Amino acid sequence: MNEYFKKIIRFAIPYKKYAFLNIFFNILYALFSALSFVALIPMMTILFGDEKKITTPPVYTDIWHIKDYLENYMSFYITQHSTENGAQNTLMIMAAFIISLFLLKNLFNYWAMYFITFLRNGVLKDMRNAMFKKAVDLPLSFFSEKRKGDIISRITSDVLEIQHSFLSILEVLVREPLTILFTIIAMFMISTELTIFVFIFVPISGIIISKVGKTLKKSSQKASLEQGYFLSIIDESLSGLKVIKSFNGEKAFNNKFQQSTKTFYDLSNKILNRQNLSSPLSEFLGIVTIAVLLVYGGHLVLGEGTLTGASFIAYIGMAYNILTPAKAMSKASYSLKRGYAAAERVLEVLEEKNPITSKENAIDKTSFEKAIAIDNITFRYGDDNVLHDFTLTIAKGKQIALVGQSGSGKSTIANLLTRFWDINEGAIKIDDADIRDLNIHSLRNMIGLVTQDSILFNDSIKNNLKLGKEDASDEEIIEALKVANAYEFVSELPEGIDTNIGDSGNKLSGGQKQRLSIARAVLKNPPIMILDEATSALDTESEKLVQVALENMMKNRTSVVIAHRLSTIQKADLIVVMQKGRIVEQGTHEELLQHNGTYAKLVSLQTLE
Structure with missing residues (x-):
């Protein structure tokens, strides 16, 4: 046979x-x-x-x-x-x-x-x-x-x-x-x-x-x-x-x-x-x-x-x-x-082997207490190194911004924190526990993600938001929409939160879609939030609305913000400047401007633009 x-x-x-x-x-x-x-x-x-x-x-x-x-x-x-x-x-x-x-x-x-x-x-x-x-x-x-x-x-x-x-x-x-x-x-x-x-x-x-x-x-x-x-x-x-x-x-x-x-x-x-x-x-x-x-x-x-x-x-x-x-x-x-x-x-x-799975005796971690430690990691796609000996500590409750030119490895950090990919060398730890030792579902339950592309599904607003919390009530959904600065436009829709938003949310504008993505992350209510260039694809008016929503969302949370528009991360507790997979500068907005290095040049270029 x-x-x-x-x-x-x-x-x-x-x-x-x-x-x-x-x-x-x-x-x-x-x-x-x-x-x-x-x-x-x-x-x-x-x-x-x-x-x-x-x-x-x-x-x-x-x-x-x-x-x-x-x-x-x-x-x-x-x-x-x-x-x-x-x-x-x-x-x-x-x-x-x-x-x-x-x-x-x-x-x-x-x-x-x-x-x-x-x-x-x-x-x-x-x-x-x-x-x-x-x-x-x-x-x-x-x-x-x-x-x-x-x-x-x-x-x-x-x-x-x-x-x-x-x-x-x-x-x-x-x-x-x-x-x-x-x-x-x-x-x-x-x-x-x-x-x-x-x-x-x-x-x-x-x-x-x-x-x-x-x-x-x-x-x-x-x-x-x-x-x-x-x-x-x-x-x-x-x-x-x-x-x-x-x-x-x-x-x-x-x-x-x-x-x-x-x-x-x-x-x-x-x-x-x-x-x-x-x-x-x-x-x-x-x-x-x-x-x-x-x-x-x-x-x-x-x-x-x-x-x-x-x-x-x-x-x-x-x-x-x-x-x-x-x-x-x-x-x-x-x-x-x-x-x-x-x-x-x-x-x-x-029969394809999945290299990214939970270990047999994986730890079910449900809370985040101290810090995320990215310890001397190296990551490569194929034969090309994207990150080299990268080390960074993100304390609980702090807002960390990653900036740099395209291809510097910013989004790769987001992908590694969520274990979409696994590192080649080094370790990423949450409260001293290597994320590879954690149950992959419990790890991702602690993290909320808002990406540059607002990924929404051909369903109602309610069902799109409930993706991270299936048992959410209508009251919780409305509260999340308010935090995300989205309830005003949602309440004007014919069927409110039950309105179908079409394929990929195409019945809505870019700013509206992004605020729904933020509301989805808010409803999930994770202790760690990753924002991967969440405002870079928006016009100025939409950016202001979304920025307010992001600031509401990041209150009392640990946040990793990957930003192209530097105006959005000036209040960050720490700004990490990356170049070709390495950290070249880090500090607050004022400290980096005084240093007059790579970050200052990036700010001046965007100001001219």
């Missing part, structure tokens, strides 16, 4: 009762599928008028003569019933019996499909949930190397492909082989010689069909990658629509998207045409086998006389009955090759 199949099948374990019920009814379906054709023999015997006249009931001897016993008993029943009630009445009874067999066969098929539906959809649900949970749990570094569209493609299309392929195998794994097995047993009972003759052609058909699907997995992998690529183009285009339109870039993005969909179109055609070849090819090979059977079987009926006409017609029906499950198995083998490609991509995400 393929390694991917083994790993995916574990998702079916919670639904094993449905699998067992499916197997049970598939066994019955396969058995009645063979019996329904066997039952045609006595009916056609009556029609052709060549039934054996047996007037005494046969005696059962042993299992080895079961075939003769059953034939003789059926002949005895037909002879007796025809004598008493006439051949037409016997024919009607046989027809009713055959209808009953076919009805039961189809009922068993329906029940088998009914129960497998719960398994298929259950596995689909659980796999998507596992994929989404893993995607959300993985560190930010993972997504810096992967396209978002590719991840979306894996959660949607690849998981669906697994349902169509691997879980289709579960359907045909029992039913189709058993249908073939029971039918072949019945065929052997009718004519051993003719059945052995059939088996000469089956391996030849199998070899021809298997050769067609060798390149299917490789093509499926390429198609999945291409789908991930054009989903990324959609995501980027819709996110950056303003920029595209302002630069008249619609044509360039259209061309890029159409080129990707053309590649996907060509790959999909190649895959589907190869897959669609399996059904007509297997049917054609089956018809060839039937034609050979007609020639050889005709010889046994007309020439040697070892086979009755009724038995031969039923035999042909059985031989054709093998074609349907054989086609299903052939089609499933093609689907399986596509499933392997999809499973490989899904398992790549599910």
Whole structure:
């Protein structure tokens, strides 16, 4: 069994009762599928008028003569019933019996499909949930190397492909082989010689069909990658629509998207045409086998006389009955090759190691008492050092500002404090406890984050704010909005805090979105606040409103403020000036101006601007 199949099948374990019920009814379906054709023999015997006249009931001897016993008993029943009630009445009874067999066969098929539906959809649900949970749990570094569209493609299309392929195998794994097995047993009972003759052609058909699907997995992998690529183009285009339109870039993005969909179109055609070849090819090979059977079987009926006409017609029906499950198995083998490609991509995400997790005996820290100590840390992206031997102590209740040119490592400090990334050397401690020893959820519960980009969700204001405190009351939400200087505009909205703010909060202005981000952090009420250039993207009026909100929020809190606009951090207890990942100056606003160094130059440049 393929390694991917083994790993995916574990998702079916919670639904094993449905699998067992499916197997049970598939066994019955396969058995009645063979019996329904066997039952045609006595009916056609009556029609052709060549039934054996047996007037005494046969005696059962042993299992080895079961075939003769059953034939003789059926002949005895037909002879007796025809004598008493006439051949037409016997024919009607046989027809009713055959209808009953076919009805039961189809009922068993329906029940088998009914129960497998719960398994298929259950596995689909659980796999998507596992994929989404893993995607959300993985560190930010993972997504810096992967396209978002590719991840979306894996959660949607690849998981669906697994349902169509691997879980289709579960359907045909029992039913189709058993249908073939029971039918072949019945065929052997009718004519051993003719059945052995059939088996000469089956391996030849199998070899021809298997050769067609060798390149299917490789093509499926390429198609999945291409789908991930054009989903990324959609995501980027819709996110950056303003920029595209302002630069008249619609044509360039259209061309890029159409080129990707053309590649996907060509790959999909190649895959589907190869897959669609399996059904007509297997049917054609089956018809060839039937034609050979007609020639050889005709010889046994007309020439040697070892086979009755009724038995031969039923035999042909059985031989054709093998074609349907054989086609299903052939089609499933093609689907399986596509499933392997999809499973490989899904398992790549599910089995991705997450380096940023809580230790086994992690500390659940709920309070902040003394200070944050950043002790001689070094951090690098790949081979490039971003921070070098960085040391800083942030006492409880103090406001620390980090300033410097772009690329100096300011935002990296914020990412390391929240453990979005882990340091390479040194340690970051909260009250003498290394943050790597803390439970990651308790660490992040102590920290509030307001970023430059106001990340809001397509939901109500209330639900956006409750992200950090799920059980918050409406009164607490309103109080947080007041602290963030946001209640005035929220109260004027049609539905107040229940107003939906649209995709990424696009129904609001930049300043309004940022004040909602601040309100969300206020509602969470953490002891430590990190503000990552929270006002740099705002106009002057909005900046003033947001700055007041920030000052309200930072009262009696420990704050780390990453600032581009130096006017916003003049009241900070300590300003740390960074350059190329190192601290070059630190002090209060007045001290640094008197020092007349890097900070003074930055202030004079912004004043000139």
